[in-house]
Amino acid sequence: MSGTVHIAFEELSALLRDILAAHGCRPEVAACIAETCAIAERDGAHSHGVFRIDGYIASLEAGWVDGQAVPVVEDVAPGQVRVDAMNGFTLPATAAARELFVAKARRTGLATLLVRNSHHLSAVWPDVEPFAREGFVALSMINSMAYVVPHGGRDAVYGTNPIAFAAPRSGQNPLVFDFATSALSHGDVQIAAREGKDLPAGSGVDAQGQPTTDPQAVLDGGALLTFGGHKGSALALMIEVMGAALTGGKFSFEVDWSDHPGAATPHTGQFFLLIDPDRGATRPFAERVETLVRQLHATGVERLPGERRYANRRHNSLKGIPIATDQLARLRSLAGR
Numbered sequence: 492m493s494g495t496v497h498i499a500f501e502e503l504s505a506l507l508r509d510i511l512a513a514h515g516c517r518p519e520v521a522a523c524i525a526e527t528c529a530i531a532e533r534d535g536a537h538s539h540g541v542f543r544i545d546g547y548i549a550s551l552e553a554g555w556v557d558g559q560a561v562p563v564v565e566d567v568a569p570g571q572v573r574v575d576a577m578n579g580f581t582l583p584a585t586a587a588a589r590e591l592f593v594a595k596a597r598r599t600g601l602a603t604l605l606v607r608n609s610h611h612l613s614a615v616w617p618d619v620e621p622f623a624r625e626g627f628v629a630l631s632m633i634n635s636m637a638y639v640v641p642h643g644g645r646d647a648v649y650g651t652n653p654i655a656f657a658a659p660r661s662g663q664n665p666l667v668f669d670f671a672t673s674a675l676s677h678g679d680v681q682i683a684a685r686e687g688k689d690l691p692a693g694s695g696v697d698a699q700g701q702p703t704t705d706p707q708a709v710l711d712g713g714a715l716l717t718f719g720g721h722k723g724s725a726l727a728l729m730i731e732v733m734g735a736a737l738t739g740g741k742f743s744f745e746v747d748w749s750d751h752p753g754a755a756t757p758h759t760g761q762f763f764l765l766i767d768p769d770r771g772a773t774r775p776f777a778e779r780v781e782t783l784v785r786q787l788h789a790t791g792v793e794r795l796p797g798e799r800r801y802a803n804r805r806h807n808s809l810k811g812i813p814i815a816t817d818q819l820a821r822l823r824s825l826a827g828r
């Protein structure tokens with residue numbers, strides 16, 4: 492049986508960077524994906540941590556995504572930036588547009604960033620949290636691949652379509668949440684299948700459209716449901732509109748990787764909105780957010796979204812990130828070490 496070791500964030504990030512570089516990513520691309528993947532592992536978001544490295548490699552090896560792509564940034568309006576990721580990953584595309592995007596939001600009070608022709612396989616809160624640390628309210632949405640049946644429909648049309656939100660707090664880590672609009676993320680279904688665990692009732696259907704709690708039945712031609720019935724379904728709909736129709740990316744149901752067996756990175760689009768709260772009517776905004784948080788605590792709320800991740804971050808930054816020894820050995824061999 493494999494034991495567990497603890498590894499420093501920088502060491503894990505460097506290891507993942509070497510793996511991605513060894514599989515065809517240029518250095519800047521490898522660096523930003525490795526960092527986000529290591530952040531997810533450090534903060535305890537295992538569905539989008541090192542477990543995803545095989546998906547990145549599979550998409551690169553299948554020729555589905557271009558690890559060498561150089562994104563093209565377009566300055567289209569006073570409050571709007573577009574990026575064509577050129578069939579590369581989303582993270583380097585947003586990194587390339589970041590400076591212009593932030594400058595526009597500062598100048599005009601708000602700005603949108605529309606990324607298309609891009610592949611996203613990571614957790615979404617690392618995309619928005621840094622903006623809140625710079626004082627912005629940030630929102631992001633991404634559509635993915637058709638794994639989710641719309642409420643009232645028969646077949647999968649939507650992706651697991653996550654939404655992420657971040658806002659500054661006064662003297663505290665930003666208020667952050669992000670989640671899939673499906674009952675579960677596809678990553679959690681894969682992990683449940685690997686660990687031989689059942690899914691919660693009401694999260695998925697099998698290939699015949701019958702309710703199932705068997706993760707393998709969901710993976711083998713079945714589908715997920717949206718969370719919260721028609722309400723989650725409406726959010727998933729909005730994310731298709733914002734992530735694909737608005738950005739110029741593909742709808743989740745248009746992602747066709749049948750010619751690229753093994754590919755695992757959805758080729759769609761990502762929407763970002765930044766708002767400068769200093770242009771709002773409440774100043775200081777972050778203090779106003781604290782008034783709400785105090786009321787939540789007063790009514791007995793002990794856990795705000797994001798707090799588990801911040802606690803994991805504090806702990807694992809001190810003690811190291813736990814990782815199974817056989818998984819670490821495998822990562823080292825993938826890096827050619």
Ligand SMILES: NC(=O)C1=CN([C@@H]2O[C@H](COP(=O)(O)OP(=O)(O)OC[C@H]3O[C@@H](n4cnc5c(N)ncnc54)[C@H](OP(=O)(O)O)[C@@H]3O)[C@@H](O)[C@H]2O)C=CC1
Binds near residue numbers: 611615671678794795
């Ligand atoms: N790139 C992509 O296309 C996709 C990415 N994803 C990513 O997968 C990850 C997991 O998604 P998902 O499984 O839906 O999210 P989770 O259900 O794990 O978490 C959802 C959010 O709710 C918070 N939360 C969870 N439980 C509680 C609680 N009891 N009280 C208060 N807050 C709570 C979490 O905070 P905390 O983390 O602090 O617990 C988090 O912000 C996300 O990071 C998402 O971005 C998902 C789908 C597609």
Ligand SMILES: O=C([O-])C1=[NH+]CCC1
Binds near residue numbers: 675678757
């Ligand atoms: O877990 C998930 O649902 C996904 N993660 C990246 C694409 C879809």
